[in-house]
Amino acid sequence: MELTPDQLAADGALESAIDRQHRVYDGGDGTPGVVTKYVCIAQRQWVDRDGHFASHIYTTSADDMSLADALGLCEFASTHFRSMIVHDQ
Secondary structure, three states: OOOOHHHHHHHHHHHHHHHHHHHHHOOHHHOOOOOOOOEEEEEEEEEOOOOOEEEEEEEEEOOOOOHHHHHHHHHHHHHHHHHHHHOOO
16 A cells, blocks of 8 residues: 555654654663664544543554564563553552
């Protein structure tokens, strides 16, 4: 599937944001390397016409990433979050 100009721009902005966030939170601009793989998971919430809360989970990943790599990143993150819970961080 060929991506639209808007999709290409959004992908580029997301990759730049991930890289910047990593560098800022992980010791400044001295972090070596480039972002090669990512999985982004987001939840959007709103109130529907009937006044009920609704939500939608959205996921996206690097365009050339395999599902196995995406799952591996998610599993790593899940393990990391569980460790943070156990260690009360």
